[in-house]
Amino acid sequence: MSNNDAHDAPAEKTGGTNFLRTLIAEQIASGEHRGEVVTRFPPEPNGYLHIGHAASICLNFGLAEHFGGRCRLRFDDTNPDAEDQEYIDSIQADIHWLGFEWDGEVRYTSSYFDTLYDYALTLIDAGLAYVDELSPEQIREYRGTLTEPGKNSPYRDRDPVESRAMFEAMANGEYAEGTASLRAKIDMASGNINLRDPVIYRIRNKAHHQTGNKWCVYPSYDFAHGQSDAIEGVTHSICTLEFEDHRPLYNWLIEHLPVPSHPVQYEFARVNLNYTITSKRKLRRLVDENIVDGWDDPRMPTISGIRRRGYTPESIRNFCEMVGVSRSGGTVDAALLEHAIRDDLNTNAARAMCVLDPLKVVITNWEEGHVETLTAPGHPNRDDMGERRLPLTREIYIEKEDFREEANKKYKRLVLGKKVRLRNAYVIEAQDVVKNDAGEIVEVHCTYDPDTLGANPADGSKPKGVIHWVSATHGKQALVRVYDRLFSVENPAREEELLDGLNPFSLTVHRGCWIEPDAAEVAPETRLQFERTGYFVADRYEHAPGAPVFNRVVALRDTWAKIEARGNA
């Protein structure tokens, strides 16, 4: 226990520990890896990052930060078929937004293609790899099954000299795709299928986004990943559990190649969130079929979607910390994510009032044309957030659901003949309703008590309810999108047909909202709490000061909704 004090401090600050932090602390104490911690986040640029990647990013960067090490960003770009510059750009932006900075330049596995090619030659010369001319279908047949061993390819014992010449010819473009591949010579009878002579180089006649047309042979993940880690001096190569079976291969290659360092692979369980999906294929389908409005639709579990929804980077990092890291896979309740953002925004978002579904209220004893500018705190318990000005006028809007002609005692809002407090303003009493021909209430006539600003009514009564409001003449119109979960089933991935699990009410657009004037002027991505309604963010792209467009991040915790749902109201 030498230098652990300094390292334990951040862990305490963030709350917990996990098996990797424990392990590394022990390694440092015993001098393993020269006491160094070098990690990497290695995405393949073939899609947008999602909440699951956030966990990996927080883990890799977090571990490096925690132990005073370094974390690199390396694009694992060994398959030109699926990759694109668009993803390289979005991934970098997402990592930065999350608040992490990688060590040095961005790395690419493709920048090691020359070295990797030499390593392949080394393996061939050592008689540990051979050029196979079996077709992909034949390779599959020869591989055997989960319960039956595979059998050797007839090309398995090809002379290394010949394999070398053929591999060079492959790299020269002299073979068509699928006609030849380079395989590691390990054990076709292994219980671990990854060891049954895995293909380590294949022919792809396709331009690569980084290396252009230089190569027509590309290393497989297994051949590229560990060697790239070794080249970069990575000490802890952290990946998800499904790669556990690859570790023996990872180690086999490291042992048989003249690599500059010996990284070690560690696996952790990937994080699943209920009511959502994280399969790149399925997310892409939602985008392609216009089920959502792009990769950054606020309902998407992508980092860019979460950002547009209004989540903060801090809340995501905090969420990952609360979830923890382990080797037992599970599904985290989406309520934990919601808790993370509420917790952040409760202390950091300024308050404002916004009426989503307006009902006009006329204060009959308020002088026509009179405007009284009230003040309200920017935040109920943060003086540093100052005050805001609230114009009150004869006509205001309140929320439709905040008025009932009659109601029982549990309903603490405006009821005909009863009193309620206008938030930050006076107590009013409903006297009358005006209905249209269809019998719908279009206006409520009230009187206000001028002695109730910051004071209870003189008669000693104290209205239990408080409702929000906006001046009908000074308020601004706003477009507000209320989002709910994209899927209504807990495990959408398990649905036979993905679309069957969709929540038809995942988006409700409110076009005629009224918002207090100053709140309409905020900058894009400003987060506010609309009191009694929820947390909202000014849309990153479509909002402009004076032309407000807000997205609901998350509703406030709503005890009333629970009571209502029980049928007691």
Added chain:
RNA sequence: UGGGGCGUAGCCAAGCGGUAAGGCAUCGGGUUUUGAUCCCGUGAUUCGCAGGUUCGAAUCCUGCCGCCCCAGCCA
């Protein structure tokens, strides 16, 4: 009938032989000009099950059960 993992409260998750942390959710109660926040309180005689070792086991051993991953020239 192959190989590799995992099983601690509704959901995550500490614990690593000395008598079950914490968070979320839930449900009570208090404060409150947000039915919010905040504050208090609330659940495992028990750690998948069954045996065994031990003064003592969630922790060690044995067997069983359940769930997940692997048969791409994807990562």
